[in-house]
Amino acid sequence: MTARTILFLDDDPVVRIARSVLCNESEAGWLREYFAPEVPDLAPLVDAAQGITREDGIRIQLADGADLRDYDPTVIVFRRGVVTAESVAACGNLKLIQRLGERPEGIDLEAARSRGVVVSCLPRRTLDFTAEHALLLMLALGKKLVASDRLVRTRGALAAAGVNGVAYNWPGIGGLTGLHGKTLGVVGLGEVGTLVVKLARAFGMKVIYTKRKPLSQADETALGASFDTLPNLLDRADFVSLHAANLPENRGMMGRAEFAAMRPHAFFVSTSRGALVDEDALFDALRSGAIAGAGLDVHEVEPRPANDRFCALENVVLTPHVAGGSRAGLLPELRTLIQNCRAAFDGAAFAHRIA
Template identity: 40%
Template sequence: MKVLVTAKLPDEAVRKLILAGCDVDGHGEVRPMNREELLARVEGAEGLLCTITDRIDREVFDKAPGLRVAANYGVGFDHIDVAEAGRRGILVTNTPDVLTDATADLAFALILAVARRVVEGDRRTRSGQFRFWAPLHFLGTEVSGKTLGIVGFGRIGKAVARRARGFDMQVLYTARKPLEKREEERLGVRFAPLEELLAQSDFVSLHVPLTPQTRHLIGARELSLMKPSAFLINTARGPVVDEKALVETLRGGGIRGAGLDVYENEPELTPGLADLQNVVLLPHVGSATVETRTRMAEMAVENLLEGLAGRRPPHCLNWEEVKGKR
């Protein structure tokens, strides 16, 4: 069985595919596989192990009529046409849960970095601008005791809420369905509609998937509801935020700052974003720990092998639709 792996993975993960009898066509470079390579090399593949940088659509499926499983290395799957895959009998899988703590850690790292001007201070110190200490010099904002608003309260949102308890923060959350009161009390959180959450929070952290309903969930109007002293944190998906509106809001002092790990037109930045001193910009590293990325590879391989063997993969997105077509 030919398997195309579009990203460089840990050797052990690739070895497991080979030992299972797969003919592995692996991408040996750190950079993502480009579109032309993907379309050329997917021909004849029964299995595909892809990442969030690969657009897996009808054109890819047409090139690989024998494709049976598309195993995504990542949680988000908005880059995969899951509906079309289902119509063609192709299983689609992802790697949930494993990156929860790493992403929650990073969200809190961004909260602390923007509040205490960590990156800006590092730049100043390296450039020789640290020449004195003074009571009113380089002031930031305290995190402890402030109000944190969490938009999207799945596994990662809840993990961020647990971390906030260590900083004695008041935590508001919004989700499609409020938790039961006992669960809210256990986590120390309170449900609030989005508008109320935006208006009351000192930090707003985004943790929703990218769907047609969440695209530009945070736009000019929503940003205008936030406190001028508030910060926006995005470790979810870039298009959840209208980046142009964010740049204008930050320029005009509508909010105090932002911490971003994802971007609307990734890896491109909206003009003006990189020029702002009150923004911390990271290169999509929410899950980038050795432990998490290794486990993601293991899960993607496990999903792929189970699907190729005709069994239900542990983390399948469309099993009910596809199982009758196999």
């Protein structure tokens, strides 16, 4: 009898959590380190995996580049990967293609439908939170939120007390702005970048984006964003939000030339990965006034050393890599993923089925 197999196409850390649970390794040391300083309750994942773990005789495999027909999986799970028509045809026992992410990227949907293979694309609440955080940083920069809070707590009026009990901007904060009517440049249009575009449009922003392969005209119209090259985007945008993939070729992609191309009144925001930004170049741009400010949730070195050079800058908002919310927020997503794997074996209904 053919072994029942759950095949993981990639070793993305989030997907790896589900694989560890299915391999009966929920106590693995790397899991504790991944969630630290939080101490998550993995019991719901372990319960959801009852009957489909390695101990239950299910073969749990990580693809190593071999032909998928060599595995003949019942379930394919991935965050980043490709499932072609040839792959679907080669896997005679395949019942479910499960992607962690709401877009069917890399999946030949027509091939899956023609073979009766279910496709599920799981929306990620943590990515919604990350997109929200990018807008939070933009608002905080434009409205001088950190400085405003500090001045309300520590200083009295610098000007007149106001009229009829209303003292508008009593500390005399200059350079205040907002998002409505401004141009946002989104660098990288993956899932988070796309969510940022949608939120920005709700704030009344004009959105331009750049990525390796532009969207079709129809998709651009539906999203409400237009393509431009990176140099042109940097020259046009009032806010630049970085969402490029954390790939070796993208390391330091925002450097001296890129910050020099931005407008002096523009703000830079990053919720992607610290390695994508040349922090020496960013610091010099901020200190010299080449750009107006920056909001950083991710950092070249994490944790960022207390009182380092960026902490002395007034035009920077810093958060400690919390854009996605609590790491424990991943657990409901992964529980649904594991429940879908169970459904492939026991015939139950699938969540977030798109084909």
